[in-house]
Amino acid sequence: MIWALPQMAIFSRRTIQELIDQSAKFLPLRQTQRHTRNLEDCSDNTIPTEWELAILVAFSKLGTVFAEPETGSTRPDLLFTPRGGTQSILLEIGTVSDKHLHQNNPFDQLMEDFGQRLRKEFPDRQLGRFHVDVRQLSPLPTYRGERVTQHLRLPKPHEFKRTIFSRRFDKFLASIKNVPTQAHEYAVKDHRADVTIRFEPGARGLSAGHPVYTLAHSKTSNPVANVLHSKAKQLKSSTLPGPYGIILCDGDCDLLSRRHTNDWSSFSLEEVVRHFFRQNTSIAFVSVLTVVTDNSGRIGPRNLRLHHRLFQNEAFRSLDPAMQESVLKFHSELPPPARTPVNARNHLNWVLQTGKPERGNSFEGGYSMSARSLKISLRVVQELLAGKTEMKTFQDTHGFPTNPFLRNLEQGCLITKIDVEKGAAGEDDDWINFTFGDPDPAVSPYRTPKK
Numbered sequence: 001m002i003w004a005l006p007q008m009a010i011f012s013r014r015t016i017q018e019l020i021d022q023s024a025k026f027l028p029l030r031q032t033q034r035h036t037r038n039l040e041d042c043s044d045n046t047i048p049t050e051w052e053l054a055i056l057v058a059f060s061k062l063g064t065v066f067a068e069p070e071t072g073s074t075r076p077d078l079l080f081t082p083r084g085g086t087q088s089i090l091l092e093i094g095t096v097s098d099k100h101l102h103q104n105n106p107f108d109q110l111m112e113d114f115g116q117r118l119r120k121e122f123p124d125r126q127l128g129r130f131h132v133d134v135r136q137l138s139p140l141p142t143y144r145g146e147r148v149t150q151h152l153r154l155p156k157p158h159e160f161k162r163t164i165f166s167r168r169f170d171k172f173l174a175s176i177k178n179v180p181t182q183a184h185e186y187a188v189k190d191h192r193a194d195v196t197i198r199f200e201p202g203a204r205g206l207s208a209g210h211p212v213y214t215l216a217h218s219k220t221s222n223p224v225a226n227v228l229h230s231k232a233k234q235l236k237s238s239t240l241p242g243p244y245g246i247i248l249c250d251g252d253c254d255l256l257s258r259r260h261t262n263d264w265s266s267f268s269l270e271e272v273v274r275h276f277f278r279q280n281t282s283i284a285f286v287s288v289l290t291v292v293t294d295n296s297g298r299i300g301p302r303n304l305r306l307h308h309r310l311f312q313n314e315a316f317r318s319l320d321p322a323m324q325e326s327v328l329k330f331h332s333e334l335p336p337p338a339r340t341p342v343n344a345r346n347h348l349n350w351v352l353q354t355g356k357p358e359r360g361n362s363f364e365g366g367y368s369m370s371a372r373s374l375k376i377s378l379r380v381v382q383e384l385l386a387g388k389t390e391m392k393t394f395q396d397t398h399g400f401p402t403n404p405f406l407r408n409l410e411q412g413c414l415i416t417k418i419d420v421e422k423g424a425a426g427e428d429d430d431w432i433n434f435t436f437g438d439p440d441p442a443v444s445p446y447r448t449p450k451k
Contacts, residue, residue, distance in 0.1 A: 008038070008048050009047045009050055009339065009344035009345070009347065009348055010047060010050050010051070010291065010337050010338065010339050010340075010341060010344045011050055011054065011335055011337060011338055011426065012301070012338040012360050012361070012426045012427060012428045013359075013360040013428050014360065014377075014426075014427075014428055015052065015335045015336075015338070015426050016039060016053070018335075019050075019053040019054055019057050019335070020032065020035065020036060020039075020053065022057045022060070023035070023056055023057055023060075025051055025060075025067060026060055026067075027056070027067055031067060031068065032075045035049050035052075035053055040069065041353050042105070042348045042351050043414040044099070045349055046241065047095055047097075047251045047341065047344055047345070047348075048093075048094075048095040048249070048251065050197075051093060051095055051249035051251075051289070052077065052093050053377065053392060054335060055078070055093055055247060055334070056078060057333070058330045058331070058333035058334050059080050059091075059326070059330055059333075061333045062080075062081040062082055062083060062326045062329070062330060062333065063080055063081050063085065063322075063326060064077070064080070064081045064083075064266055065078055066079040066080075067079075069090075069237035071239045071240050072237060072238050072239040073234075073237050074234045074237045074238050076090045076091065076092055076234060076235060076238055077091055077092050077093045078090070078091040078092075078172050079091075079240075082322040082323050082325070082326040083322070083324075084322050085321075085322030085323055086285065086320070086322055087243075087320045087322070087323050089242075089243050089244065089245055089284070089319070089323060090235055090238060090240055090241075090242065090243075090244050090245070091244075091246070091247060092231035092232075092234055092235055092244075092245075092246050092247070093200070093244045093246075093247045093249065094228070094231050094246065094247070094248050094249065095227075095228070095248075095249045095250075095251035095258050096223050096224055096227050096248055096249070096250065096251055096253040096255075097223065097251035097252045097253050097341070097345075098214050098223055098252060098253050098254055099252075100223075101213055101214055101223070103211075104151055104157070104213075105151060105152045105211055105213050106154055106156070107134060107152060107156050107208075109157045110132070110134070110154060110157075110160065110164070110195075111132065111206075111208055113157070113160055113165065114130075114132060114165075114197075114206075115206065116171075117165060118130065118206070121173050121177075125169075127176060127177075127199075127201065128176070128180065128182040128199055128200050128201040128202060128203055128204070129199070129200045129202075129203035129205050129206070129207070130197060130198070130199055130200075130207070131197070131198045131200070131206075131207045131208065131209075132154050132195065132196075132197050132206075132207070132208040132209075133195070133196045133197075133198070133208070133209050133210070133265040134153070134154060134192075134195050134208075134209070134210040134353065135152070135153055135194035135195075135210075135211070136151065136152050136153060136155045136210075136211045136213065137151040137152065140416060141150050142239035151213065151291065152194075152210055152211070152213060153192070153193055153194035153195075154193055154195070155192045155193055159192070163188060163190075163192050163193050163362055164188050164193055168186070169186060170267045172186035172188045172197070172242065176199050180201055180262075181201050182201065183198070183199060183200055183201065184198070184199040185197070185198050185199070186198075191272075202328065212254075213266070214253075214255065215254070215255070215266035216255050216266050216267045216268075216272055217265055217266050218267070219267050219271060219272050219275040219276075222255060222267075222272060222277070223253050223255060223256075224248065224253065224255050224256060224269060224272050224273075225272050225275075225276060227248065227391055228246060228248070228272075228273070228276045228280075228286065229276070229280075231246045232244075232246070232276075232280045232282075232283055235282075235283070235327060236282065241395040242282050242284075242315075243282070243284045243315055243318065243319060243323075244282055244283050244284060245283065245284050245286070245327065246283060246287070247286075247287045247288075247289065248286060248288045248289070248441070249289045250288075250289060250290040250291060250341045251341050251345075252341035252342045252344075252345050253294040253341075255269055255272070256269060256288060256290055257290045257291075257341075260398050264317045265427065269288070269309075270311065270344055273286050273311045274311070277311070277313040277314075280313075281313065281314065281315060282315060283313055283315065284312070284313055284315040284316045284318070284319060285310060285311060285312050285313060285316050285327060286310075286311045286313075287308065287309070287310050287311075287327065287330075287331070288308070288309040288310075288311070289306055289307070289308055289331065289334070290306070290307045290309075290431075291304055291305075291306060291307070291337045291339075291340045291341060292305050292306070292307040293340065299338065299339050299343055299361075300306075300338055300361060300426075300427065301336035301337065301338055301424055301425060301426030301427055302424060302427075304336070304338070304339070305336065305337070306331060306334055306336070306337060308331035310327065310328065333364065335425070335426055336424075336425055336426035337426070338360075338361060338426050338427070338428070339361075359428075360428025360429070361427070361428050361429065362377050362380065362428065362429040363376075363377035363379075363380070363423075363429045363431065364377055364379070364380050365397050365398060365423045367398055369404060370436065372408075372436045372437070373433065373436065374404050374405075374433070374434045374436075375421070375431050375432070375433050375434075376398070376431065376432060376434075377429055377430075377431065377432070378420060378429060378430040378431060379430075380394065380397075380430050381432050391403065393396075402450065403423070405434075409443065411439060411444070412439035412440055412441075412443050412444020412445070413437055413438065413439055413440065413444075414436065414437060414440045414442070414443065415434055415435065415436055415437075416435050416436065416437035417433075417434075417435035418432065418433065418435070419432075419433050420432055420433075421433060
């Protein structure tokens with residue numbers, strides 16, 4: 001059976017389709033259909049479903065998997081028995097994000113609204129540099145563990161126009177227009193907002209700053225701890241006595257992906273997990289999966305990799321060797337990521353807002369060229385031939401000084417060979433290679449042979 005191609009977030013569309021096909025071999029039809037729906041709707045379920053499918057398929061390569069077994073009042077995500085082992089383990093898969101923290105601190109929405117107003121007010125050019133500074137609602141805690149409201153002093157987005165972008169703000173922009181050679185400042189400081197916008201002439205750009213609100217100032221009240229305790233409760237509600245394990249996946253969570261913090265008032269991921277272990281001795285381990293970049297600034301499977309961290313509780317020692325080996329190596333069976341969680345969430349939001357059909361990442365804009373060869377995106381060329389892309393757009397996108405096909409044709413050099421170079425694992429595009437021959441008398445002047 002061929003399933004409808006789903007949306008993509010962290011993994012490429014080709015990878016997701018392969019995961020659907022592989023999981024359909026051991027999942028009931030209703031579960032596969034539910035996974036496909038979740039992947040297609042670009043909702044909060046899309047990224048968790050991707051992670052769940054990838055992990056199910058990874059463990060299926062190491063032993064026997066039984067997804068959502070009936071164990072009392074709950075259905076854990078996975079019952080796994082390793083190949084060559086006799087022990088089984090119940091696993092819960094959780095995706096952690098800072099979504100609620102971002103909703104309570106709508107800084108990104110503030111910057112988006114501000115940028116739109118700048119583009120409307122200064123459509124032709126930006127006169128100088130703008131800097132936006134937002135302060136927090138409550139002071140820093142005096143010691144670690146103190147409960148603190150991690151909120152920026154910002155109103156709800158629907159109140160921005162009344163509280164921040166008011167008539168006084170319009171006068172601020174008007175004064176910049178009138179006197180663009182002087183510095184200007186606009187501030188809103190009351191119980192609803194603490195925002196300062198500064199304008200500096202002579203420079204260009206838009207910058208911003210705010211206190212970090214995603215740090216864990218409590219071991220028990222943070223996104224990671226919330227998911228851990230929820231998953232532990234589900235596992236303990238099953239009729240199976242254990243052992244139990246939890247796999248945490250990054251859905252854009254700062255605490256999960258942050259390697260180090262110099263903030264004395266916050267706790268690290270390891271401190272949060274160790275505290276959880278002391279309260280939940282039956283949980284044998286917590287595995288953490290994050291997406292790591294190579295610091296190149298680019299995304300895609302060539303520049304991203306999955307990072308696995310395993311936190312072991314005392315109960316981990318009671319697992320048989322086959323089980324321990326599977327827990328230690330299952331991440332090596334996972335597919336390569338194509339996007340970071342933050343890129344994935346932004347992309348899904350874009351798809352929802354624009355209503356445009358989902359397409360995987362292409363090699364558009366990339367190419368390599370010599371006097372007699374051209375290597376370029378296969379999808380771009382097919383869209384060009386199909387008439388979906390105009391030749392001028394094609395040429396401008398790649399920055400060609402002249403159309404390479406036209407240049408070779410004018411020189412009388414016809415295409416002598418075309419071959420397709422498949423993209424790497426986890427990529428949603430291929431390369432097409434054109435080879436041009438020597439001048440052909442069919443489309444070029446006659447030549448006098450050299451003696």
